[in-house]
Amino acid sequence: MKLNNKVVLITGAGGGIGQAAVRKFVAEGARVMLADLGTDDTQPLVDELGSDLCACVAVDVTQDDQVENMVNACVKTFGGIDVFVANAGVEGEIGDIMSTDVSNLDKVLAVNVRGVWLGLHYVIPVMRDGGGGSIMITSSGAGVQGSPNTACYNASKHAVIGLMRCAALEVAQFGIRVNTVNPGAVETRMMTSIEDGFAEAGAGDFKALVEAGTPLGRYGQPDEIANMMVFLGSDDSSYCTGGVYMVDGGNST
Numbered sequence: 124m125k126l127n128n129k130v131v132l133i134t135g136a137g138g139g140i141g142q143a144a145v146r147k148f149v150a151e152g153a154r155v156m157l158a159d160l161g162t163d164d165t166q167p168l169v170d171e172l173g174s175d176l177c178a179c180v181a182v183d184v185t186q187d188d189q190v191e192n193m194v195n196a197c198v199k200t201f202g203g204i205d206v207f208v209a210n211a212g213v214e215g216e217i218g219d220i221m222s223t224d225v226s227n228l229d230k231v232l233a234v235n236v237r238g239v240w241l242g243l244h245y246v247i248p249v250m251r252d253g254g255g256g257s258i259m260i261t262s263s264g265a266g267v268q269g270s271p272n273t274a275c276y277n278a279s280k281h282a283v284i285g286l287m288r289c290a291a292l293e294v295a296q297f298g299i300r301v302n303t304v305n306p307g308a309v310e311t312r313m314m315t316s317i318e319d320g321f322a323e324a325g326a327g328d329f330k331a332l333v334e335a336g337t338p339l340g341r342y343g344q345p346d347e348i349a350n351m352m353v354f355l356g357s358d359d360s361s362y363c364t365g366g367v368y369m370v371d372g373g374n375s376t
């Protein structure tokens with residue numbers, strides 16, 4: 124198993140990609156701390172997979188004290204952190220810059236950028252003291268491309284690539300690797316919400332647009348993103364740091 128004896132902390136663990144990743148991490152031998160807003164979506168997964176292998180903690184990743192508490196909870200429960208997946212994210216409102224409010228920008232940046240920074244801030248010292256680890260941030264195809272009607276989201280996903288690159292340079296000396304995983308359109312709650320937002324804004328059929336622009340011609344599935352997360356969390360990726368790992372069916376090509 125690729126993650127034997129590793130402890131994984133993952134935010135957004137109750138969401139579509141998060142839940143798929145948790146299942147793969149456990150199947151590969153890891154013990155996993157599931158973090159999300161509340162525990163309604165994570166506790167059932169802990170019950171299913173076993174409380175010897177998983178635990179959950181409620182966190183709002185925008186809140187400094189709550190992120191510190193999340194990291195402490197993982198260390199207290201499982202003894203450290205070997206893999207951190209900064210995966211919590213929000214899509215925000217769909218609409219062009221002219222017609223949306225600045226509060227949308229603030230909200231999206233708070234979760235998708237501030238939340239990731241806080242995670243790095245509290246996890247890195249734990250990993251350093253533990254002798255190393257692997258951090259991955261869920262960016263997006265939107266992190267390397269523009270698209271109309273999602274400026275705040277795209278800006279946030281570009282920003283975390285910058286955070287990742289700086290962090291990778293800062294922490295290589297501690298044996299910590301840092302990368303981004305960049306999914307294309309993946310079939311989860313978030314994607315349904317984006318489709319609805321495009322329809323409501325009169326911006327077209329989002330799914331049809333994505334499928335037409337994706338060489339593999341379809342949405343991705345959460346498992347296909349989780350496979351990349353297992354690779355980056357495992358020693359199979361021992362020479363990978365500072366990288367942007369597209370899992371997008373070729374959409375950004």
Ligand SMILES: NC(=O)c1ccc[n+]([C@@H]2O[C@H](COP(=O)([O-])OP(=O)(O)OC[C@H]3O[C@@H](n4cnc5c(N)ncnc54)[C@H](O)[C@@H]3O)[C@@H](O)[C@H]2O)c1
Nearest residue numbers: 135137138139140160183184211212263306308309311313
């Ligand atoms: N679905 C896609 O097509 C797609 C594509 C590219 C990138 N992503 C990224 O993948 C990640 C996971 O998205 P998903 O598709 O599983 O969506 P999702 O909505 O199913 O999951 C997102 C999770 O993040 C949690 N979350 C939101 N705000 C939070 C906060 N303040 N504190 C803690 N948790 C919070 C939500 O409760 C939810 O469980 C996100 O970062 C998203 O931007 C998704």
